[in-house]
Amino acid sequence: MRLSINAKKLREARRPRETQGSKAFAAWVASTGATQRDVAETVGTTTQMVQSWMRGRHTPSLCIAVRIRDVAGIPLDAWVQRPAEEGGQQ
Numbered sequence: 417m418r419l420s421i422n423a424k425k426l427r428e429a430r431r432p433r434e435t436q437g438s439k440a441f442a443a444w445v446a447s448t449g450a451t452q453r454d455v456a457e458t459v460g461t462t463t464q465m466v467q468s469w470m471r472g473r474h475t476p477s478l479c480i481a482v483r484i485r486d487v488a489g490i491p492l493d494a495w496v497q498r499p500a501e502e503g504g505q506q
Contacts, residue, residue, distance in 0.1 A: 436500075440490045
């Protein structure tokens with residue numbers, strides 16, 4: 417049996433999924449003037465994960481999202497909501 421892969425769908429699946437949380441997190445990190453390493457240490461993760469969240473490639477675990485909420489004020493549900501200009505909830 418031969419499978420056909422639609423290249424466009426494959427590219428879409430690999431594309432980062434920006435959320436309101438990732439945008440707010442990136443803005444917060446920039447506004448604090450802290451390094452990504454400082455932010456990672458504050459919330460208990462690695463700089464690679466901070467970068468990944470800022471780019472929308474991944475979302476933090478619930479435990480880390482709670483820590484981010486506590487220090488940055490980003491609501492938990494923001495991590496699953498698309499930005500308004502992309503048809504997300506406001």
